[in-house]
Amino acid sequence: MELDAKVPGGPLETKWERYRSDVKLVSPGNKRKYKVLIVGTGLAGAAAAATLAELGYGVEVFTFHDSPRRAHSIAAQGGINAAKNYQNDGDSVWRLFYDTLKGGDFRSREANVYRLAEVSLNIIDQCVAQGVPFAREYGGLLANRSFGGAQVSRTFYCRGQTGQQLLLGAYQALSRQVGEGRIALHTYAEMLDLIVDDRKAQGIVVRDLRTGAIRSYTGDAVILATGGYSNVFYLSTNAAGCNVTATFRAYKRGAAFANPCYTQIHPTCIPVRGDYQKKLTLMSESLRNDGRVWVPKESADRRPPDQVPDPDRDYYLERMYPSYGNLAPRDIASRAAKKVCDEGRGVGEGGRGVYLDFQDAMARAGEAVIREKYGNLFDMYHEITGEDPYRVPMRIYPAPHYTMGGLWVDYNLMSNLPGLFVLGEANFSDHGANRLGASALMQGLADGYFIISYTIGSYLATKKAGRLAADAAACRQTEQEVKQRISRILSIKGKRTATSIHHELGKLLWDRCGMARNEQGLKKALQGIPALREEFWHNVSVPGDGDDLNQALEYAGRVADYLEFAELLCLDALTRNESCGGHFREEHQTLEGEARRDDEQYSFVSAWEYAGPDKSPALNKEPLRFQRVHPSERSYK
Amino acid sequence: MRVTLHVWRQKNARSEGKLVTYQVPQVDPDMSFLEMLDVLNEELVGKGEEPIAFDYDCREGICGTCSLVINGRPHGPEGGAATCQVYMRNFHDGDEIYIEPWRARAFPLIKDLVVDRSAFDRVIQAGGFVSVNTGGTPDGNTLPIAKTTQEKAMDAAACIGCGACVAACPNASAMLFVAAKVSHLGLLPQGQPERARRARKMVAQMDAEGFGNCSNYFECEAACPKEISVEFIAWMNRDYLKARLTEPDTVTPGMGAKVGPSPVAGHDATAKKHPVA
Ligand SMILES: Cc1cc2nc3c(=O)[nH]c(=O)nc-3n(C[C@H](O)[C@H](O)[C@H](O)COP(=O)(O)OP(=O)(O)OC[C@H]3O[C@@H](n4cnc5c(N)ncnc54)[C@H](O)[C@@H]3O)c2cc1C
Numbered sequence: 086m087e088l089d090a091k092v093p094g095g096p097l098e099t100k101w102e103r104y105r106s107d108v109k110l111v112s113p114g115n116k117r118k119y120k121v122l123i124v125g126t127g128l129a130g131a132a133a134a135a136t137l138a139e140l141g142y143g144v145e146v147f148t149f150h151d152s153p154r155r156a157h158s159i160a161a162q163g164g165i166n167a168a169k170n171y172q173n174d175g176d177s178v179w180r181l182f183y184d185t186l187k188g189g190d191f192r193s194r195e196a197n198v199y200r201l202a203e204v205s206l207n208i209i210d211q212c213v214a215q216g217v218p219f220a221r222e223y224g225g226l227l228a229n230r231s232f233g234g235a236q237v238s239r240t241f242y243c244r245g246q247t248g249q250q251l252l253l254g255a256y257q258a259l260s261r262q263v264g265e266g267r268i269a270l271h272t273y274a275e276m277l278d279l280i281v282d283d284r285k286a287q288g289i290v291v292r293d294l295r296t297g298a299i300r301s302y303t304g305d306a307v308i309l310a311t312g313g314y315s316n317v318f319y320l321s322t323n324a325a326g327c328n329v330t331a332t333f334r335a336y337k338r339g340a341a342f343a344n345p346c347y348t349q350i351h352p353t354c355i356p357v358r359g360d361y362q363k364k365l366t367l368m369s370e371s372l373r374n375d376g377r378v379w380v381p382k383e384s385a386d387r388r389p390p391d392q393v394p395d396p397d398r399d400y401y402l403e404r405m406y407p408s409y410g411n412l413a414p415r416d417i418a419s420r421a422a423k424k425v426c427d428e429g430r431g432v433g434e435g436g437r438g439v440y441l442d443f444q445d446a447m448a449r450a451g452e453a454v455i456r457e458k459y460g461n462l463f464d465m466y467h468e469i470t471g472e473d474p475y476r477v478p479m480r481i482y483p484a485p486h487y488t489m490g491g492l493w494v495d496y497n498l499m500s501n502l503p504g505l506f507v508l509g510e511a512n513f514s515d516h517g518a519n520r521l522g523a524s525a526l527m528q529g530l531a532d533g534y535f536i537i538s539y540t541i542g543s544y545l546a547t548k549k550a551g552r553l554a555a556d557a558a559a560c561r562q563t564e565q566e567v568k569q570r571i572s573r574i575l576s577i578k579g580k581r582t583a584t585s586i587h588h589e590l591g592k593l594l595w596d597r598c599g600m601a602r603n604e605q606g607l608k609k610a611l612q613g614i615p616a617l618r619e620e621f622w623h624n625v626s627v628p629g630d631g632d633d634l635n636q637a638l639e640y641a642g643r644v645a646d647y648l649e650f651a652e653l654l655c656l657d658a659l660t661r662n663e664s665c666g667g668h669f670r671e672e673h674q675t676l677e678g679e680a681r682r683d684d685e686q687y688s689f690v691s692a693w694e695y696a697g698p699d700k701s702p703a704l705n706k707e708p709l710r711f712q713r714v715h716p717s718e719r720s721y722k
Numbered sequence: 723m724r725v726t727l728h729v730w731r732q733k734n735a736r737s738e739g740k741l742v743t744y745q746v747p748q749v750d751p752d753m754s755f756l757e758m759l760d761v762l763n764e765e766l767v768g769k770g771e772e773p774i775a776f777d778y779d780c781r782e783g784i785c786g787t788c789s790l791v792i793n794g795r796p797h798g799p800e801g802g803a804a805t806c807q808v809y810m811r812n813f814h815d816g817d818e819i820y821i822e823p824w825r826a827r828a829f830p831l832i833k834d835l836v837v838d839r840s841a842f843d844r845v846i847q848a849g850g851f852v853s854v855n856t857g858g859t860p861d862g863n864t865l866p867i868a869k870t871t872q873e874k875a876m877d878a879a880a881c882i883g884c885g886a887c888v889a890a891c892p893n894a895s896a897m898l899f900v901a902a903k904v905s906h907l908g909l910l911p912q913g914q915p916e917r918a919r920r921a922r923k924m925v926a927q928m929d930a931e932g933f934g935n936c937s938n939y940f941e942c943e944a945a946c947p948k949e950i951s952v953e954f955i956a957w958m959n960r961d962y963l964k965a966r967l968t969e970p971d972t973v974t975p976g977m978g979a980k981v982g983p984s985p986v987a988g989h990d991a992t993a994k995k996h997p998v999a
Binding site for chain 1: 733734750752753754757760761764766767768770771772773775777778779780781782783784785786787803807809811832833836838839840842843846847848849850851852853854855856857859860861862863865866867868869872875876879880882883906907910912913
């Protein structure tokens with residue numbers, strides 16, 4: 086497989102500018118002759134759809150949700166980064182770029198990250214113009230807060246509902262194009278396969294979730310903006326519907342899957358309560374601006390938190406990382422929480438929890454200020470746990486949250502399959518082995534509003550407008566395979582629910598390939614997963630039929646893909662015999678227990694290539710070359 | 723604890739529906755309402771029976787996907803919460819609980835408790851936006867906005883588009899939903915150029931979708947999981963009236979909708995409930 090990242094030449098700081106001047110354009114009159122299919126209406130998909138339609142391209146949009154506004158982006162809480170330096174606290178494009186690259190433990194592509202930091206400036210302007218009600222200061226200017234892994238205040242927010250407001254901005258822009266007849270919108274439309282003909286992505290096979298009808302749509306290019314795969318762990322902070330199907334199907338059709346083992350475990354989530362839980366709830370990282378994380382110094386200390394005097398408390402993040410303190414990056418804060426709990430100092434039922442305490446902040450700033458900043462998050466915590474965080478410290482524990490891995494893309498955001506573009510959390514490109522808080526929203530909107538509008542031209546301008554007929558052999562063949570798979574799932578009529586199998590898979594992954602990984606555990610996981618897959622294909626129960634709304638069937642199809650994908654994830658984790666960012670191999674740590682990278686051997690992107698059923702996938706490597714930055718040991722002390 | 727559920731089951735829009743009774747014998751008070759339904763569905767699927775179809779996604783009260791009329795109240799007994807944020811500790815051992823779908827002509831039923839709310843999308847498509855293309859926008863700090871104005875806009879923008887306001891209204895009116903968007907954008911300087919036109923177009927589309935009129939019952943506010951205030955309805959009415967006065971009451975070409983009766987709150991109680999209700 087050829088992996089050409091197509092990074093433009095010249096100095097890092099001017100690559101994007103030069104690219105934009107040099108890139109081939111499609112003339113205004115010709116744009117409407119091209120049809121672009123976009124799967125997903127989260128920040129990345131909705132922004133891309135609106136922007137490409139505004140430019141005049143023919144656009145068709147697909148989402149399995151009942152409305153584009155339901156995409157998982159809606160749930161993002163804390164904020165979005167941009168190097169505006171409105172606070173005059175020393176921020177710059179360079180600093181945002183460097184923080185992001187370092188935050189990702191020097192495992193991302195330098196040129197992509199630099200471009201991200203550059204276009205971050207435009208995003209805020211765009212959103213304000215759309216009417217996104219960002220928080221403001223009394224003087225009427227935009228307000229900022231801080232997020233992990235940064236020493237400046239560059240995060241813009243809308244109360245605790247930033248994702249909602251950004252998505253509504255993009256959704257409204259998309260809706261305007263739908264209303265004007267420039268976008269054909271398909272809701273309840275789940276993409277179940279990618280149509281590849283002549284070694285190019287040419288269309289998708291979609292199931293209408295209301296009627297079960299399977300049909301092909303073809304276009305000049307296909308954009309996947311289908312989000313991340315944290316739900317492979319069963320319990321995560323992602324919405325229940327998030328899944329890997331779109332990207333995994335594309336992988337099986339020849340798109341390389343990059344760094345699947347780079348998964349992010351978020352330090353501040355509400356701890357697991359019972360076996361019946363389907364998902365976990367995030368408590369936004371922004372809380373760490375004012376909350377202090379602690380556990381008792383002694384493992385035997387079972388006193389209620391208000392009876393533990395300060396000298397008996399271990400504010401372990403402040404102790405271990407004095408310069409970043411409670412704002413240490415996620416991977417580091419999560420591992421530290423695991424460590425103190427492993428030592429028996431965890432709090433709450435099962436000892437899997439740490440305190441996030443606001444008493445000091447309330448004493449300093451007053452309860453009203455804390456209420457204004459975090460009121461809705463406090464209410465949410467109260468509703469879920471029945472405990473009042475204004476009185477009792479929150480209890481939190483890490484949980485799967487975000488996936489840095491995704492389909493491999495070049496500088497154009499195009500995969501190795503010509504015509505297939507991948508945006509947002511679904512691609513791998515910008516966050517390396519760990520993502521900093523408030524950077525996913527930034528990336529989704531950067532990709533959708535400001536990057537794809539240029540880079541798609543580089544492909545379309547070289548291609549004559551025109552698409553495969555919907556009854557071409559490649560379409561019919563792909564549809565047939567989709568139908569067969571569905572009938573097969575419906576015909577098993579076994580005894581176990583897809584949920585119970587998924588739950589078992591999730592436990593296996595969490596134990597063996599979660600916050601800490603080692604060779605032995607990963608090998609065990611790799612043995613266990615095929616057995617679960619067998620169990621699924623012989624004993625799953627999926628009642629009902631395929632020709633009306635069947636939620637059990639939709640879910641079972643996604644679980645079937647997780648059962649294959651999980652193996653790729655573990656294989657990648659086993660192959661990457663170093664620690665970096667969220668990928669912590671216990672064999673490779675410093676004396677102080679920090680991740681130890683091995684730049685000599687592992688400074689590359691792992692791009693996995695599907696080799697056929699029951700064959701081991703092939704590993705392709707894209708070497709990471711740093712033109713301006715020298716990868717250093719990542720320290721937050 | 724143990725609860726008895728009476729759940730609306732309906733195979734599809736064409737078939738008849740009915741309430742079916744289920745026992746859920748082992749309910750943990752810390753379970754959410756939807757987790758309780760998950761447990762029941764697990765049992766049904768394990769027996770090879772079709773699970774109850776109901777909508778959900780984020781389970782944090784923000785995506786607006788979940789619905790359900792619980793004992794006659796959209797989103798259940800709690801107030802200020804979506805169904806996914808309702809916990810079983812609000813019920814008692816031995817309770818009988820009735821679970822039904824949103825009922826409104828503009829929200830046709832798809833299956834069991836799932837209804838089609840795409841009418842809301844079409845109302846937004848008609849005018850619920852600021853017409854700016856990507857790029858070329860001024861710096862975000864060019865126009866200062868008073869904190870109080872921004873906070874008020876945010877109160878309106880907090881709408882999650884779940885449709886509880888419609889389900890709660892005896893007329894199945896969508897006024898609160900539409901007013902929330904008209905007010906959010908109309909309060910901000912960026913929304914001014916299209917303020918009148920936006921109100922007019924969105925109201926026209928709302929009428930075309932078959933939502934009922936507002937008769938000041940204010941059930942919508944009580945059911946709204948985000949507690950959006952009916953004040954915004956008055957706000958929109960002012961905007962709408964002004965729009966009709968300042969701009970001729972024309973039908974916009976290509977909209978396919980004509981401006982219906984004034985949405986100004988009156989006492990017209992034309993029921994527009996879904997016939998199966
Ligand atoms: C609780 C929570 C809080 C977060 N808070 C923040 C934050 O404060 N700041 C930040 O920067 N990031 C945050 N994140 C991360 C961020 O929200 C996501 O990474 C980002 O929104 C992903 O956007 P996206 O457009 O790539 O995909 P998504 O928003 O996940 O959208 C995916 C879309 O693809 C569609 N789709 C998927 N598969 C298919 C298919 N097979 N067929 C058809 N359609 C399909 C879906 O319907 C949906 O429309 C948070 C994440 C979580 C879980």
